[in-house]
Amino acid sequence: MLPTDPVAWLRSLLETGIRTADDTLNETVIRLAVTGLSRAGKTVFIVSMLANLLAMGRRVDTLPALARRIGDGARLRSVTRAPSGSSTVPHFDLDAKLEALAGREPSWPDRTADLSRIALTLTLDRSHALGRLAGPRRVTLEVLDYPGEWLLDLPMLGQDYADWSRETMASLSHPLRAAEAAPFLTWLSGVRGSDPGDESVARRGYTLYREALHRLREHGLRWLQPGRALNPGPRGEAPVLFFFPLPDASDRALPGTLAALLADRHAAYLDDMRREAFRGRLDRFDRQIVLVDVLGALHAGEAAFDDTARAIGAIARALRRDGLLARLLGQAQPTHLGFAATKADHVPATMRPALASLLRDLLGDAAKGEGRSVHAVASLRATEDVRVMRDGRSVEAVSGIPLGAEKRRSFDPGHVPATRPGASYWAAPPFLFEGFRPPLIDLHARNGIPHIGLDTLLADVLGDALA
Template sequence: MTPDPLRLVTDAVSRTGEAALALAGRERLRLGVTGLSRAGKTVFLTSLVASLVAAGAGRRTLPGLAVTGGRLLGARTIPPGIEATPRFDAEAHLAALAADPPAWPARTDDLSTLSVVLKLRRHGFYGQVLPDREVTLDLLDYPGEWLLDLPMFDQDFAEWSDQTLARLRKGLRAAPSAEFLAFADSLPVTAPAEDSLARRGHALYRGFLGVARDEIGLRFLQPGRFLNPGPGGDAPILWFFPLPEAARDSPLGLLLARRYDAYLRDQRDRFLDPVFRRFDRQVVLVDVLGALHAGRDAFEDTAEALAAISATLRYGRGLLDRLTGGLLRDGIGRVAFAATKADHVPEVSRDNLASLLADLVDAPRRRAEGAGAGVSVHAVASIRCTQEATATHEGRAAPAVRGVLLENGRWATVDPGVVPSRRPPESFWNAAYFQMPVFRPPVLDLHGAAGVPHLGLDTLLSALMDDAL
C-alpha cells in the first residue's frame, strides 16, 4: 500500500504527542493481534487480558514475562467512554468460557478495541526518584476474513479479477466454483448494468467462498466482507464479483469496477486506517494444525495468504524511528508468529509445531527480519484444555493428549499423529486427514481473578514487549 503523505504527517504529529507522554512515564503501545478466521484471536485476547489483570494483582499467571518479578504493580482495563468503535467485551467472553456448560466465543463479526493500563515500578535509581510508569496497551479484535482484503489495496479491479479467476480455475477451488465460473464466462461483451446480473454473480461467488472456507478449509478468500459482512449486513457496495476480461468494458463491468473501488474506500475508512495503520507490535496467530489436517491445498493456501498479507504491512524501523531513537515509531518493531492450539498435541510435538510454523511463514518472517523488526516464533495455547496422556496402538505406547470433548462432555484421549518439523513431503498427504476434536475449556473463575491456564503466552509476550515493559 502506497503511503498517503497527509496521513504520514498526521501520524508524525500524533507520535510527537505520544513521545512527550512517554518521557513523562505514560506510554502507549499498540498491539495488533492478526490472524485468519478461526485462528483464535478472540480467545487469545480474552486470555491475555485476564492473565495480565491477575498478574497485576500478584498472581503468577505470566511467570515468563519479565515484569512479573515484582515490577508489575497493577493492571486494569480502561472503562468505556465515548468511543465510536465497539468495546472488546473480555468480561462477557470470559463469562461464556466459565459457564456451565462452557461455550467458545462466536465468530467475530465487527471491529472492537480494548485498552489495558499496566502500572510498572521503575528500575534501580530511577525507581527512587521518579514516579511509577504507566504503559497503556491497546488491543484490537476483528473478523479474520477482513484481513485478506489488505492485498486488494494494491490491485485495481482488473488485476484482482485476473488473479482471483486464475486461482479459481485450479486445484480444490475448481469444482465448487464451477457454477460461478460458468456464469461469469458466459457474460457477453455487452452485458448490461443490471442489478439482477450483478446480484446473481455475487451470490454465486459468495456461495463458493462459503464452501471453500467451511468445507475445504481454504483461507485465501477475498473479499472478506463477502464472508463476514459485519453489522451492516448485505449492501449494494458488496454486489460485485471477479469478471473475465472479455466483459470488463461492458456496462456491467464498469458497474462492478465502481463498486470494487467504493468497497476498498469503505474498507480503508472502516478497517485499514483504524486498525492496521499504526501497529507498534504484532502477533500473527496461525491455526497450523487446522491447515495441516485440512490437506496439502489448504496448507499451501494458508502460507500464500500469510505471505500476501505480510507484504502489505510496514515492518522495522522507519525514518522517524531512526531519527528519534525510537520515540516516534513508524513501523512494526517486533512481530511474534504463534501456532495456536498447541495443547492439542503432546509436549514432545510442540517444538515441531513451532518449527513447522517457522517454515510455513518463511516469506513473511524473512521480510520482517530484513526490515529490521525483531521476529520470534512460538507454539501457544491461549487456554489450555488438555493434559498429557499416553495412547496405545497395536500394543505400542504413543504420546497423546487427554481432554473433555465439547460435544458430549466426555473425556477422550487423542493421538494427533506426527507433526512434521518442516513442510511435509508428498507421502505425508497420502494418509487420511485427521479431524481434531473440539475440547471444552477447563473450569475457569468467572471473574478471571486466577487468570487463565495457558501454554507459552508469557514467553510470547516477553519476546514481543520486554523492551517496552
C-alpha cells in the same frame, strides 16, 4: 483578560504543568495488533492475555516469562482496565466472553462480527533507583479484535478490479477450488464483462461466488476475498459488496457494462474498508502478534496448508511499514512481531517444538530478522497430556472432550513434521477436527487462565517495553 483569582489561576497552571510533565515522562501507549485468519483463535487469545495480565495485577504469576522481564513481577504495581474515552470503536466485552468460557456449559466465543477495542494500563516501577524519582510508569496496552476474514482484504487494497479478477480467477483454477466453485464458474462461462451492467446479474453472480467462498472455507481454505462476503459485519450485506471476479475484466471497462459496474463496486468496497475498518486502526500499531492455526492447516491437506501460507505471508507484507524511509525516521512498524502456532494443546508437549518449527518453515523469510519470534501457543489449555495404546503401540496424545461430545477422548495428532511434509504426507485424506470443549475455569479468572506458551510470546513481543 486577567484572571479574577490569581492564586487559583496559578494553582491550576501548576497542576496542568505537573500533569503534562507526568504524562510526558510516565505515559506510554503500546498498540498491539493481534492478527490472524478466521478461527485462528484471536478472540480467545485476547481474552486469555487480558485475564492473565489482570491476574498478574493481583500478584498471581500467570505469565512467568513476562514477570521475569519486570523483576519477577516486583516492579509491577497494578494492572487495570483503561477507560474507553471517546473511542468510536465498540468496546471488547471481556466479562461477557469470560462468562461464556467459564459457564456451566463452557463454549468458545462466537465468530467475531465487528471491530472492538479494549485497553489495559500496567503501572510499573522503573528499573533504576534514580528513575524511580520520576514516579511509576503507566503503560497502556491497546488491543483491537476484528473478524479475521476482513484481514484478507488488506492485500486487495493495492490492486484494482482487473488485477484482483485475474488473480482470483487464476486461483479458482486450482482443482479443489474449481470443484467447489463449479456452480459459479459454470454460470460465469455465460457472462461477459461487456454485457450490460444489470443489477440482477451482478447480484446473482455475487450470490454464487459467496456460496463458493463458504464451501471453500469449510475445506480449510483461507485465501478468500472479499472478507466481508463471508463476514459482512453488523451492517449486513450492502450493495457495495455485490461484485465478483470476471475472467475478461479489462483495465478500462466501458461505462454501462457489467465490468464497469463491478469495478465501481470493487473500488467503493475498498474505500469503505479503508475508511471504516483500517484507517487509524489496523494501520497504526507498534507491535504485532500473528496467530496461525498451522495444525488445522496441516490436517486439512496440502491445498489448505499452502493457502494458509500464502494468506499469512500476504497479510504480514500488507501490515509491515518497515521500508528504508520508515526505518530511517524511526517509524518502522511493527518493532516486534511474534508469530504463534495456536492450538498447541492439541499436540503433546514433546511435539510442540515441531509445531513452532513447522510454522517457522511455513513463514520462511517473514519470520527472520530482529524482533521476530515464533512460538507454539494455546491461549486456553483444553487438554491434558496422556500416553495411550494405539494400534498396539504406546503413543503420546492429548485428552479432552471434543466439541459436540459428552465424553473424554484421546487425540493423537499423528506425526507433526518440523518442516513442510513431503508428498507421502498429503496422500491421506484431510482430517477436519473442530477441536475440544473449553476446560473448567474460574468465572472471574482471578487466578488467570491456563495456557501454554502465552508468557514467552508476550515476553518477546512486549517485554522490552515493560522492562
